[in-house]
Amino acid sequence: MTDLDKLVRPNIREFLSCTNARTEQPTGQFRQIMLDANENPYNKPFNRYPSDSQEELKTQLAKLKGVTDNEIFLSNGSTEAIDMCYRIFCQPRVDNVVAIEPTCGLYRQFAAFNDVEYRPVLLDYDFQLDAIRLLKTCDRHTKLIWLCSPNTPNGNLLDTVEVEKVLKTFNGIVIIDEAYSDFSRQQPFRERLAEFPNMIVLNTFSKAWANAAIRLGVTCAQEAVIDLFNKVKYPYNINQLTQEQAVDALKHRYDIEDWIKILLLERQRMMKAFESLACCEQVYPSNANFFLARMKDAQGVYDYLTEKGIVVHNCFKEPLCDNCLRITIGAKAENAEILGILRYYKPTK
């Protein structure tokens, strides 16, 4: 890839080169009187700012994710990391980004918020990536390529060989959103950081890790890239409660593995059941905790379900998703309920 320094947005590069990067104050037994940060001495333990290096949590995560502490950046959901990719690398109205289409809507949203041109490239009809076609859309102002695997709303993994082609050929940063990788058996790109200096992998506590409420995103990349994120982030961006709950969740990770197993079995059951529904035309393969179903009349089914108090994701306006609904795998009883209700669906047209 191009020298990392050259990819960084000029104003950020300039600021970082002329200021001392923030460093954390020492903590521990020798520093018990803290009169430096204008905190209130009362209301322990919430009176103090949380750890800004998030060391304990990063150490636990590093072990689990097969990376080092220095290859992890923590954010307020992966959403914050998505926004930061634009802020660190893209100059508004000059640079552009390329992304697969359809995919997670956040990449387009934050391109707009950051005033950066967004270039979607349609996937094949089986939702597969054609690396050459994607790369042809890039020019010298393309800073980022957005990939998501398993992708949403379709749920399948992108072809590894095609993703590797993008990583090896593109001169900028390739972001692989692996929000759903815990539901697939394929080796995640996160475990291949050493091979790709231009790769950023996004993980989250919101899906398989069952902690959407605490808003915690985990970004993995080589140390030089993570360094940039750490310097540009809000101070103390991960609050104390989130850090504590995440450490606690990591202690119960066998629960999470059990939940994943159950969800995968349920996914298989749900997909089979959908295939046999009169109102369903096709079910797409999935490596995630949801699946895409092509219906005969998606709007009709969507309205019917909504009326019964069941909310699914309506994505039939997205490219390649004509008449499609995306259904998240719920608890066993919830899945049984949607299936029961759909068996009574009578098309109106």
Ligand SMILES: *Cc1c(COP(=O)(O)O)cnc(C)c1O
């Ligand atoms: C849910 C989701 C996110 C957002 O994750 P948060 O950590 O909750 O902000 C990002 N990317 C994809 C593909 C997602 O499905």
